[in-house]
Amino acid sequence: MSRPPRFPAKGTPRAESVVLRTARGRSVASQRWLARQLNDPYVQAAQREGWRSRAAFKLIELDERFHLLTPGARVVDLGAAPGGWAQVAVRRGAAHVVALDLLPIAPIEGVTLIAGDVTDPAMPARLAAALGGPADLVLSDMAPNTTGHAATDHLRIIALAEQALAFAREVLAPGGAFVAKVFQGGTERDLLMPMKRAFRSVRHAKPPASRAESAELYVIAQGYRPSG
Known part of the structure; x- marks a missing residue:
């Protein structure tokens, strides 16, 4: 399967300016959020594509930079x-994609959807069965509801990343890769040290599609070593 063209091909796309017709019934915060969504070039591109x-x-x-999807x-x-991430995996040639969430997901062609919790002790075996074998890549875009308190939000998302890492180590094939969302402020030592032992390389990246004001980063671990 051919790979889709790199996006954006010539830098960040320009948004087509959209003006709210009415603010009736909306709070100021809601108006700001809606205006940002309507004028976000990535939101517009997602709708088009x-x-x-x-x-x-x-x-x-991230895939263009780290070649995660094969x-x-x-x-x-x-x-x-x-x-959205499951869609990308399928369109980029993944043979088996399993998407897990507590929230309902509308059907996606080529994706097996499972409703459940990553912390469920039975989930690794269940997902391995759905995949037909060990995973080559585990993705986690999980994030907690933010409180506005940076230190608290940082601890919460690190806890989610640690849960995702523990899960990944149960299902990944040797040489596999793991991607998880974290927040700026430094990946906690309790997360980073085990990753460095278990993977050949561990790096951080902020893709251009992440909003400039967002504190999110992604930690990319490649070359899984089960004995690490």
């Missing part, structure tokens, strides 16, 4: 709703 969310471009950009790969997408 049939992606479930603008987050699809984050994975596309033809025939087995991929697990944790916290998958609404399904």
Whole structure:
């Protein structure tokens, strides 16, 4: 399967300016959020190209840089709703994609959807059965509801990343890769040290599709070593 063109091909796309017709019944915060969404070039591109969310471009950009998705790969997408990352995995040639979330996800062609919790002790075996074998790539775009308190939000997302890492170590094939969202402020030592032992390389990246004001980063671990 041919790979889709790199996005954006010539820098960040320009948004077509959209003006709210009415603010009636909306709070100031709601008006700001809606205006940002309507004028976001990635939101507009996602709508044009049939992606479930603008987050699809984050994975596309990470894949362009780190070559995470390979033809025939087995991929697990944790916290998958609404399904943009799973869509990218399928369109980029993954043979088996399993998407897990507590929230409902509308069907996606080529994706097995499982409703459940990553911390369920039975989930690794269940996902391995759905994949037909060990995973080549585990993706986690999971994030907690933010409180506005940076230190608290940082601890919460690190806890989610640690859960995702523990899950990944149960299902990944040797040489596999793991991607998880974290927040700026430094990946906690309790997360980073085990990753460095278990993977050949561990790096951080902020894809261009991440909003400039967002504190999110992604940690990319490649070359899984089960004995690490």
